[in-house]
Amino acid sequence: MQNVLKHLSSKDKRGPWVAFVVLAIVLLALPFFTDALFGRGWVRIVDFALLYIMLALGLNIVVGYAGLLDLGYIAFFAVGAYCYALLGSPQLGLHLSFWIVLPLGALLACIFGVLLGAPTLRLRGDYLAIVTLGFGEIIRIFLNNLNAPINITNGPQGISMIDPIHFGEFSLGSAHELFGLTFPSVHLHYYLFLLFTLLVVFISLRLEDSRIGRAWMAIREDEVAAEAMGINTRNIKLLAFAMGATFGGLAGGLFAGFQGFVSPESFSLTESITVLCMVVLGGMGNINGVLLGGILLVVLPEALRHGSGPAQQLLFGKTLIDPESLRMLLFGLALITVMLWRPAGLWPSNQRRRELVAENDSAHL
Amino acid sequence: MTISTEFDVNLLELSGVAKRFGGLSALSDISLHIRRGEIYGLIGPNGAGKTTLFNILTGLYQADSGRFTFNNTEYSGRCKPHVLAQAGIARTFQNIRLFANMTALENVMVGRHMRTSSGIWGALTRTATARAEEHAIVQHARTLLSYVGIDRPHHTLAKNLSYGEQRRLEIARALATDPKLLALDEPAAGMNATETESLKELLLSIRASGITVLLIEHDVKFILGLCDRVAVLDYGKKIAEDVPEKIRCNPVVITAYLGTESIIPAQAGIQS
Numbered sequence: 001m002q003n004v005l006k007h008l009s010s011k012d013k014r015g016p017w018v019a020f021v022v023l024a025i026v027l028l029a030l031p032f033f034t035d036a037l038f039g040r041g042w043v044r045i046v047d048f049a050l051l052y053i054m055l056a057l058g059l060n061i062v063v064g065y066a067g068l069l070d071l072g073y074i075a076f077f078a079v080g081a082y083c084y085a086l087l088g089s090p091q092l093g094l095h096l097s098f099w100i101v102l103p104l105g106a107l108l109a110c111i112f113g114v115l116l117g118a119p120t121l122r123l124r125g126d127y128l129a130i131v132t133l134g135f136g137e138i139i140r141i142f143l144n145n146l147n148a149p150i151n152i153t154n155g156p157q158g159i160s161m162i163d164p165i166h167f168g169e170f171s172l173g174s175a176h177e178l179f180g181l182t183f184p185s186v187h188l189h190y191y192l193f194l195l196f197t198l199l200v201v202f203i204s205l206r207l208e209d210s211r212i213g214r215a216w217m218a219i220r221e222d223e224v225a226a227e228a229m230g231i232n233t234r235n236i237k238l239l240a241f242a243m244g245a246t247f248g249g250l251a252g253g254l255f256a257g258f259q260g261f262v263s264p265e266s267f268s269l270t271e272s273i274t275v276l277c278m279v280v281l282g283g284m285g286n287i288n289g290v291l292l293g294g295i296l297l298v299v300l301p302e303a304l305r306h307g308s309g310p311a312q313q314l315l316f317g318k319t320l321i322d323p324e325s326l327r328m329l330l331f332g333l334a335l336i337t338v339m340l341w342r343p344a345g346l347w348p349s350n351q352r353r354r355e356l357v358a359e360n361d362s363a364h365l
Numbered sequence: 366m367t368i369s370t371e372f373d374v375n376l377l378e379l380s381g382v383a384k385r386f387g388g389l390s391a392l393s394d395i396s397l398h399i400r401r402g403e404i405y406g407l408i409g410p411n412g413a414g415k416t417t418l419f420n421i422l423t424g425l426y427q428a429d430s431g432r433f434t435f436n437n438t439e440y441s442g443r444c445k446p447h448v449l450a451q452a453g454i455a456r457t458f459q460n461i462r463l464f465a466n467m468t469a470l471e472n473v474m475v476g477r478h479m480r481t482s483s484g485i486w487g488a489l490t491r492t493a494t495a496r497a498e499e500h501a502i503v504q505h506a507r508t509l510l511s512y513v514g515i516d517r518p519h520h521t522l523a524k525n526l527s528y529g530e531q532r533r534l535e536i537a538r539a540l541a542t543d544p545k546l547l548a549l550d551e552p553a554a555g556m557n558a559t560e561t562e563s564l565k566e567l568l569l570s571i572r573a574s575g576i577t578v579l580l581i582e583h584d585v586k587f588i589l590g591l592c593d594r595v596a597v598l599d600y601g602k603k604i605a606e607d608v609p610e611k612i613r614c615n616p617v618v619i620t621a622y623l624g625t626e627s628i629i630p631a632q633a634g635i636q637s
Contacts (some may be wrong), residue, residue, distance in 0.1 A: 058404075063534035119396050153495060161462070203489060206489050207485070210499070211477075211502070214478070215475065217464065221465055221466055221467060224425065224462060225463070225464065226464075227445070227446040227453075228458075229455075229475055229476050229542060230476075230478060230479030230480075230542050233447070233474070233480050239485070243485070255586050285408050
C-alpha cells in the first residue's frame with residue numbers, strides 16, 4: 001500500500017510505469033476483490049472511504065495548507081448533500097439532471113465557504129475553531145428546523161427517495177451488464193467516486209505546487225510575514241475556504257445520490273471531527289498522508305466492528321464486551337497511540353518530496 | 366537607474382507622526398525624510414521606538430496622527446501591509462520571521478507572489494503562460510539566493526539554515542518583492558565580525574542596484590560606517606538627524622546612549 005500511495009505523489013513522468021499500471025489494475029479490480037473476499041457490505045464501506053477522502057482532501061486545503069482550523073467543515077458536505085436532495089427528489093418535485101445538481105451543490109457550498117470565511121478572517125487559531133464550530137451547528141440546526149412554516153428540508157425526518165445518480169438513462173441505482181461483467185450498484189458508485197477522488201487529488205497536487213499554494217503555506221507559517229511580502233491575506237484565505245468548501249459540496253452531492261436519503265443527523269459535529277482526524281492523523285498538508293488517514297479512519301472502525309467479536313471468541317471462548325461498544329474504545333486508543341508515536345501524523349509533510357528531488361529536476365519546466 | 370540625478374528627491378517623508386499605546390507615547394512628532402538611493406540609519410537605545418516606526422511604515426501599526434508619504438503617494442490613512450508592500454516597501458523582522466517549514470527557495474518564491482498573477486486556473490491547467498511565469502519565479506528566486514550568498518542546496522528548509530543564512534534569506538525574500546525601499550530591522554544582530562562585514566558589502570551592493578535602504582541597528586559602529594545619514598530616536602522623539610560624522614560627536618546623542626561624562630573614550634570606541 002505504501003508503494004502504491006507513494007507512487008501517487010510521484011511527479012516524475014519517467015517514473016516506474018510498472019507501478020502505475022499495477023496501481024491502476026488494483027484500483028479497477030478493488031470492488032470485485034473486496035466483494036469476493038469480504039462481501040458486498042465492504043464495497044459500500046470502500047465507497048464511503050472515497051467520499052471521506054474527498055472531504056479530507058478538501059479540509060486539507062483549509063487546515064493543512066492555509067493553517068485555518070475549521071471545526072464546522074461538515075456543513076459544506078451538508079450543503080452539497082441537501083442541494084442534491086432538494087433538486088433531485090419528490091420533496092420539491094424536482095428531478096434535475098446530475099450534471100446540473102452536482103455542480104450547483106459544489107457552487108453553493110463554495111458560496112457558503114466565502115460566507116463563513118468573510119466574517120472570520122480576523123480570527124486565528126482557537127477563536128476561528130470556535131466560530132467555525134458554531135457555523136457547522138447553525139447549518140445543521142437550520143436543516144433540522146426548516147420544515148415549518150414552509151416544509152423545505154422535511155426537518156429531522158430528512159429527505160428520502162432521492163434520485164440515484166444517473167447519466168441520461170444510465171442509472172447507477174441498479175446493476176448493469178458491461179463488457180460481459182455484472183456491475184452491481186455499489187461497484188458503479190465506486191468507479192464514479194474513484195474518478196472524482198482522482199480529480200480532487202489532481203487538483204490538490206496542482207494547487208500545492210503553485211503560486212496560490214505557496215501563498216497558503218506562507219500564511220500558515222507566518223501570517224504577518226506573508227502580509228508584509230505583499231500577499232493579500234484576506235483574499236487568499238477566502239480562496240482556501242472556497243476551494244475546501246467546493247470539495248465538501250461535491251462529496252455531499254455524491255453522498256446524497258449514493259445514499260438516497262439525507263437527514264441532519266449525518267452532519268453532526270462528530271463528522272467534522274472525524275474528517276479533521278483524518279487530516280491530522282494522516283499528516284496535515286500532505287496529500288499522501290490525508291489519503292492514508294482517510295482510508296484508515298473509515299476502514300479501522302469497520303474492521304473492529306466485524307473483527308472484535310470473533311477475536312474475543314477466540315481468546316476467551318465467549319463475547320465479553322459487545323463489539324459495537326468495544327470498537328470505539330479501541331479506535332480511540334489507536335488514535336491516541338498514533339498521536340503519541342507520530343505527533344506530526346503518520347505521513348508528515350515536512351519531509352516533502354521536493355527536498356529529496358535533485359536540484360536540477362525541480363526546475364518546473 | 367541613475368542615482369545621482371534623483372538623489373535630491375525624497376522617497377519617503379514623515380511629518381508629525383505619533384503613536385500611543387494606551388498611556389505610553391511610543392512615538393511623538395517624528396518628522397524625517399529618506400532620499401532615493403541612500404542608506405538611512407535609525408538608531409537609538411532600547412525602547413526608543415525604532416521598531417514601532419518600522420511597523421508604521423510597513424502597515425502593521427497605524428499612526429495616530431501625522432502624514433506619511435511614500436514615492437509621491439500619501440499613505441496616512443489605514444493602510445494594509447500588503448498595500449505598502451505593493452507600493453514598494455519591503456521589510457525584514459528583528460526576530461526572524463521566515464516561513465520555517467518551507468524551503469529556502471520557496472521562501473523567496475513567496476516574495477514574488479505580488480509581482481506575478483497566475484491564479485487557480487493557471488495552477489490547474491498549467492498553461493504555457495502559467496508555466497513560463499512559474500519558471501521565471503524559480504529563476505528569479507535562485508538568482509536572489511546566490512546574490513545574498515546562500516550557497517546551500519536551495520531545497521533546505523528555512524528552519525535548518527544557520528542564523529546568518531536566515532537573516533540573508535529574509536533579505537532575499539524582501540528583495541524578491543521588487544522594493545523601492547528595503548527596510549531592515551537589526552540585520553546584523555547576533556552576527557560575528559566576518560558576517561557583519563559581508564552583510565555590509567551586501568547592503569552596499571543593494572544600494573548600488575538602485576534600492577534605497579532603511580536600517581535599524583544597535584551596532585553603532587556598523588551603522589556609522591555604512592549609512593549616508595542617520596536619525597537618532599530616544600523615548601519616541603527624534604533627537605538628531607545628520608551625516609554619521611556629525612552624529613558621532615553630537616553631545617545629545619552621546620548623552621542618550623551613555624549618559625553624561627566619559628565622552629572621549631566612547632568616541633574612541635565608536636571609531637570604525
